[in-house]
Amino acid sequence: MDQKIIYDFDAVVSREGTYAEKYDARERFFGSAEVEPFWVADMDLPTPAFLVERLRERIEHPMFGYTEQYDAVFDAIMWWMRNQHGAEVAQNSISLSPSVVTSISMAIQAFTKPTGSVAVLSPVYGPFFSCTQLNGRTVADVPLLVEQGRFAIDYESLEEVLTRPEVSLLLLCNPQNPGGRVWSMEELDQLAVLCRDNEVVLFSDEIHSDIVYPPARHNSLLNVECARDIVLMAHSIGKTFNTSGLQSSFTIIPDPGLRSRFRAAQGRAHAGDVNLLGKVALASALSPPGADYKQQLVAYLHENTRQVCERLQQLESVEVMVPEATFLVWCDFRKYGRWQDIFKRLIKEANVALSGGTFFGPAGEGWFRVNCAHPRSQLLAAVDRMVTAFSGK
Ligand SMILES: Cc1ncc(COP(=O)(O)O)c(C=O)c1O
Known part of the structure; x- marks a missing residue:
């Protein structure tokens, strides 16, 4: 009988050298190549190995x-x-x-x-x-x-x-x-x-x-x-x-x-x-192995989004929309003033790059979106920096 695969989503995998937009476009969009990226909606979690193996088999043919x-x-x-x-x-x-x-x-x-x-x-x-x-x-x-x-x-x-x-x-x-x-x-x-x-x-x-x-x-x-x-x-x-x-x-x-x-x-x-x-x-x-990967992924992302919401809710001036779906948490920072100033503070004081709400149309102004599809340790450390930067201010 096949052994059930347990996926390790906690492992931090570097994307350096892959031209990942989330990383390589930081300088262009955020004015810093060092800021930690929680913007573009792709995951810093690996594609399942069985899928990579199918791709590898195919590229063996020249x-x-x-x-x-x-x-x-x-x-x-x-x-x-x-x-x-x-x-x-x-x-x-x-x-x-x-x-x-x-x-x-x-x-x-x-x-x-x-x-x-x-x-x-x-x-x-x-x-x-x-x-x-x-x-x-x-x-x-x-x-x-x-x-x-x-x-x-x-x-x-x-x-x-x-x-x-x-x-x-x-x-x-x-x-x-x-x-x-x-x-x-x-x-x-x-x-x-x-x-x-x-x-x-x-x-x-x-x-x-x-x-x-x-x-x-x-x-x-x-x-x-x-x-x-x-x-x-x-x-x-x-x-x-x-x-x-x-x-x-x-x-x-x-x-x-x-x-x-x-x-x-x-x-x-x-x-x-x-x-x-x-x-x-x-x-x-x-496929069935894909469904198994997805089930474990959803459980991991659910816990990530839950903990991110819980932490951000410590900030009295931030309203957090708890997602029923997606690995993205949408939060209202409007009480902190102009979105352009908040955007800069997130980079400078918390070292995080988030998607700014105006990307989602005029109704998104003053909101920011956190991408939670990251290894939990990395994600929560970033959110803690945000909480520290905006507490009591
Ligand atoms: C709602 C929605 N549709 C489409 C896309 C992009 O999909 P694709 O890369 O297949 O164009 C995204 C990516 O973030 C998305 O959030």
């Missing part, structure tokens, strides 16, 4: 030419969606994509007019804004409400936005980054009904859906019955397996009409494939 989209990749995606998210997916509804952001761009081109507008619920991952604008469309921003320390959808404002004739696409982050909100079936149902009634395509970015903390459970939009004809779900192994640099993502679109419009946009951009190592990674990760 030819890296054009590669088919082979069945094992689709079988793995279908297995994962059924086993982890309770979604039955037909193989022909899956399209490969280099990244979720590429799929966002393709959806904007496929489902909006050049003068059109895209609805977003913010604060939300920056490219929801920038990708829309880079495609020449305008953003129809519907800020989320904060109710009892967590995000809630402002359905009244959303309905007003979705009835505008120029709005034909809603980009949803499910679960939400930042904030880590897991949207309930009731919330998703209400949202889908509004989209359907206003003929708005619903893009559900589910890249964070594997990292959900019990008792919360992810609800895929693929399981919302009334969304079947309007939904496009995007996912990736990037967050869960720390493989963002391999660029391996996919979309699932149950409706054939929407799917062909999306694929036509992918075809025009030549953006409907994954590189060959990405395919190996997808087929390897989305």
